[in-house]
Amino acid sequence: MSEFRDQHEQELPQLEAMKEYMEDIAIPSEVDEKIWSGIRAGRLRRRRRVYTRMAAYTACLLLLVSAASVRFSPEVAAYVGEIPALRPLVELIHYDKGLELAIDNDFMQPVGLSEEQDGIKMTIDGIIADESRIIVFYTLENMDGQKSVVNLEKVELTDNKNTSISQAFYPHEEDWKIIQGTIDLYPNEGASIPDYLNMIFRFDKVTESATNRPEWQFAIPVDKAKFEGLKETYDINQTVSVEGQKITFGAMTVYPTRIEIEVDYDPSNSKKLFYFDDLRLEDEKGETFSTINNGVTGSNISENSQVLYFQSNYFRKPKHLYLRASSIRAMDKAMREVKVDIDRKELLTRPDSKLTLKDIGTSSEDGQGILVFEMKNENPLDQNHMFSLFESTYKDASGQSFESHMASTSGNEAEYEYQYFIKKENYQSPLTLYIQDYPTRIHGDIDLRIK
Template sequence: MVNVMNEYRDHNAQEWQELEAMKEHIDRIAVPSAIDEAIKNGMRLGRQRRRRRVLTRMVSCTAMFMLLVMVASVRFSPTVAAYVGDIPGLRALVELINYDKGLKLAIENDFMQKVGLSEEHDGIKMTVDGILADESRVIVFYTLTNQDGRKRVVNLRNVKLANNANTSTSYGASDFSEKWVSKQGTIDFNFHEGTGIPELLELEVKFDEVNETATSSPVWKFNIPVDKTKFEGKKETYAINQTVTVEGQRITFGTMTVHPTRIGLEVAYDPANTKKLFYFDDIRIEDEKGETFGTIINGISASNISETKEVLYFQSNYFSKPEKLYLRASSIRAMDKNKLEVQVDLDRKKLLFRPDDRLTLVDVGTSSENGQGVLVFRLDNDHPLDEHRQYHLFSSTYKDASGKQFESNMTGSTENEFQYYIRKAEYKSPLTLYVEDYPSRILGDINLRIK
């Protein structure tokens, strides 16, 4: 391995310097534990949530070599080189490939559409570099450039398609230093069932902050052409239609649709089940060679159809053309339906009802940032599957003792503590919160032949 790295360094000095600079930058990033799982949990059920995108810290020689191989394959693969030469957002592509093997296959199979549209406001230039699109999804690759070195960008906001509101949107958020030069990222548009992809995407974007002294809030607008001939008819459908039972809970797997950028699997939960099934820990699609394609971890991972039905999204194996396919899982997070409510006595600062004694109330306080109330919980959990997982415990909807419904607009977590923010209001205590995910499980081998 060392010889290979030395040989590459000797013949590609400039590229090696770029890789070393990338490594040094990554090593300085403070990475929260299990960011992938936090993204997965936060975006479950198809809600639009912004999550901070970070690169995993890479400190070992082996990890550096893996990054080297990955970047080299993107730069020098014959099917990809034509795009990399013209698309500035190389690092965004590398990062995205690192997360999703299905998107890597799509790029390697000439599926990227180049765009190259730019617009500038207040010294900030945004360039739409390219898109990946199929009949269910469009991923927009973009680059931000700090033209005069003075402006700041905090986060994207109000990202939408002006000519198509029937979409769910996922996009990352990044920290920007005072001296940032350029940043790359992606915007993921999930088109709802029955919604066609338009031939022109009318993208509109705003930012939280462009300039501390700016008096306006400009909108970056792009009319992005979509070549629908690249993906029309490119999908495969499998009617699984099989029901399994795990610890008495019935689950039916319906139709699976394989698109070039992702796989959608219909899942139905028997209304007569005694437990609420939150999420599969290890569900995956596996081919005859043992190659696995797991659920999407950096984007929209599921969409609700109804209270008992949803579509789970997996990384796509469309371009690998497997001979055999299996659906496999062994662990599902679930809880008795009569334990799904948590009651908080605001006056006495105590829990009146909780799923089990692992959940405790640490504090009932007020946020110093915006004056909202904040409920701080502690979740003690030593399960091996949860070693690096941070839970999104509760639904955004809660109610007080009068039955009045409210919406929480913010949550947070630090290690084993969870913060749930509540509106400024006159509440009739206690408050009732609804459990959305929890470290309790049912176990059983699921092994279904798909193809």
Template sequence: MDEYRDEQARELPELEAMKEYMEDIPIPSGIDATIWSGIKAGRQRRRRRVFSRMAAYTACLLLVVSVASVRFSPEVAAYVGEIPGLKPLVELIHYDKGLELAIDNDFMQPVALSEVRDGIKMTIDGIIADESRIIVFYTLENVDGQKSVVHFQGVRLTNIKNMSSSYGSAAFEEDWKIRQETIEFQPEDGTRLPDTLELEMKFNKVSEAATTDTVWHFSIPVDKAKFEGLKETYDLNQTVTVEGQRITFGTMTVYPTRIGVEVNYDPANTKKLFYFDDLRLVDERGEEFSSIMNGVSGSTLDENRQVLYFQSNYFKKPKHLYLRASSIRALDKAKREIKVDLEQKKLTTRPDSQLTLKDIGTSADDGQGILIFELKNDNPLDQDRMYSLFESNYKDASGKSFQSHMTGSSGNGSDTEYEYYIPKGKYQSPLTLFIQDYPTRIHGDIDLKIK
């Protein structure tokens, strides 16, 4: 940590002066060692399991992917080298060529606002923003060196209504020291950004000494002159048919941080089309700009309309551009309902033999029921893919609707286990769940010329 601080001091002398304001909050006494040990043991048992809270934003399709190796284009690397302190931030978005291009074209807005609360220093490092998307870069430092488990509990912009968000890691393990993360905000169409973003972030910290909830507030200035009016619009209005399923591509809007393509599915289609496996934009040089795979990948307008998001080529200004794809994950509409017999612990309806019900259990933490499924899938296209199998809403035999707010997944290779949590209550069996994504496909070459 000392090495990191020395590097920051060398790189950011002018910004460090802005970070000196801090507020120390004493850590209250609290949970005992027994509870702390139980928390650690529980986390060890679930170390290999990936959990996610189902988003309350029904308009968003969220895909969160771990960031691995770091490689930049020469242009981005050179640009980063000229601005002190930016390199660690740009490493967070190396997976998105459009954001690299945005940074290369001076789209990063440094912020450098810091506060210390409950032994944790939070710094809002910078933002990238346009009319379609806001990405906030932040750093957390464990300045008191105390072992703790930190949970991200929520974030919002208090001065903007109807704003959805997505973020990366939701929990930091007990031996964490420094974490750099991003938060993405998506304003509704037509929302005009204010001159200042009022950011509120909530964290829960569990240590041997105490359990505390901490809220940070930051006022982040926004240089709107960087992006206002920077967009290009194309009316595609082209329809294709893949294995009898009709798809119409409507308006495409190109922003500096991403591209949005409106997609309409014919209500008369016999299959529910979930996601394109390989939809991408290709220019005259053969360079591809693929779907956004870390952050918001699309927005649902209604049952048969979506806006799908791509990495942006706004700063490339291609002479020719094509929209291409070859496979789409899809399922017969009649097979989307899964019925779970709670007494017999079996599936009475399912899409195929790949999906089975392994068990029905109970969460030791809060008593929720857990439906444990297994999905067998050896398709090479799904080698590194984790499916969000079910929608959050489900119903029982009486027709009453309920909501699940957490799912889990574990395993690798061809066998993956999925956990679907249902709140405690009395249900009339069977339960009906609804497939949200599934590894069955339709195939056909899509090749549309945009310009």
């Protein structure tokens, strides 16, 4: 273990000198995406359970936190060349071509702050930041091999008491040595980015016998001069019709970390449009930049307006750019209600025969009710996709509204189990749930020239 610590301490100075190293090393402009698509598909094919917490967030910053064990491939090793400290950082953002380009173009801000408590050393390795997004890279080290981190329970900015946190954390195996991950911060429109991010981290379990719950605190410097004014704006302002459903694409803003496109849906549309299957930006060379699929994919402005987020091509500077798609997941608005008779444990209404009610149970931990659904779907377009079936709001027969704050999904390519947690209440049956995403579609080519 001491050898491991020595190695990591040697790597931190290399991260600090990353700028000079990158100028001397030829980094390819693109890593083989097909290989990593296969890896992601393989992981999804294994049976697993994914938990999500649902809530309406209105605070100034939204934090999305993800943690991952470090894994390397020959392709990643070749990509980062002779910079050992950069290897895990590139691995963590390998799902996002735009962030890879940001590192390639010297956009990383090295930090190298560390703090050790209760045998756990946490290091803030660096950040990538602009006016739209801040990505914080961190490392956890199990210094004596005795500790077990189960969950990153708390992340907050102490200077902003209204910070909302969207948790997507996963337990880690026993006897771990090193964990590295990222934290995404999304300032609201018009919110200023501070000179320092004063952040607090806490884990819900460090050792089996731990009696205290230590917190790690950092003041992370932000070099705002590095990204000041780095954005480009385009007015698309074009309306398309797909199977009679009208969609208007408004302004597009290009930042180094992501692209934002405003989308409006005609209120008179007969269908609720959930998500675009293959919406992408494509340049004159055929290179594509897809919507973000690991992190915050979009934000709702109103019932019929939203902002979609794409991987950024800011550092590519394409001569021509097109917005393209061919299918959209959608459903007739009248079919979105799913009514559950909780007394007879049966569905009174549902979109189609793919969705069934498997069981209604009770959580052993807090007494919450659990609605267990099953969905069978063999459409190739939906392979390796887990659907967030329902909105968080549901109603009972009296018309009273409630909020579900947790759901879980598990399954394989063709069959999924979805658990929807409901509060312990004296409901008037039936309950009404509202479809948020479903494998029904409309098709039609969208091909808009942006520049």
